[in-house]
Amino acid sequence: MNSRRFFAAMLCTIGFMTGGAAQATDAAKPAGELQSFTQLPQQALKSYDNQVKLFKYWALARCGATLSKQAGSAALEEDWSNTAAAYLEYSTVPLEANEAAQALIEKFLKSTTRSGSTGGSYESMKCIDLFNSRELDALAAQYIKK
Numbered sequence: 724m725n726s727r728r729f730f731a732a733m734l735c736t737i738g739f740m741t742g743g744a745a746q747a748t749d750a751a752k753p754a755g756e757l758q759s760f761t762q763l764p765q766q767a768l769k770s771y772d773n774q775v776k777l778f779k780y781w782a783l784a785r786c787g788a789t790l791s792k793q794a795g796s797a798a799l800e801e802d803w804s805n806t807a808a809a810y811l812e813y814s815t816v817p818l819e820a821n822e823a824a825q826a827l828i829e830k831f832l833k834s835t836t837r838s839g840s841t842g843g844s845y846e847s848m849k850c851i852d853l854f855n856s857r858e859l860d861a862l863a864a865q866y867i868k869k
Contacts, residue, residue, distance in 0.1 A: 760813055768813050771869045778863050779854055781810040782824045786850035789828060793846075820866035827858055 760768065760777065767773060788803035811821070828850075837848035853859055 760810070769815060771867060774815055774867045775863045777810050777814045778816050778820065778824070778867060779859060781807050781814060781821065782828060782859055783850055783854045784810060785825060786828045786832065786853055787847070789832060790846055790850065793832075816866050820862060823862050823866075824859065827856075827862065828853060831856070 784803050784807035788800050791800035791803055831849045831853040837845035839845055
């Protein structure tokens with residue numbers, strides 16, 4: 724276990740950091756350490772952890788596609804939709820999981836407006852909030868078995 728992971732695990736153990744924050748620590752690895760799911764062996768894709776990631780990435784991409792459609796950006800909507808489709812190809816979750824996640828996406832996009840100090844639109848924050856939500860984690864736990 725590298726020192727960054729060990730430190731995150733220790734913080735979780737003593738209650739200073741949530742499991743989601745520890746996952747964020749893993750997600751914040753330098754790009755050189757990341758590998759595309761398209762390059763993983765088929766067996767590795769079937770692991771519980773990777774199926775959870777694929778499901779959450781799919782939900783994030785579907786959220787981005789929905790936002791892009793609402794903004795009238797057909798090219799960006801197509802890109803997000805293609806990304807979601809690619810993650811779905813590698814996923815083994817049942818269709819009901821994706822349907823439930825789509826309903827959750829719609830709920831998050833209808834939620835209160837986000838804001839920042841620079842003004843303007845912050846709708847994409849809703850997709851990030853969805854990605855890190857307990858609700859999406861609960862759906863993953865419900866439909867993806869260890």
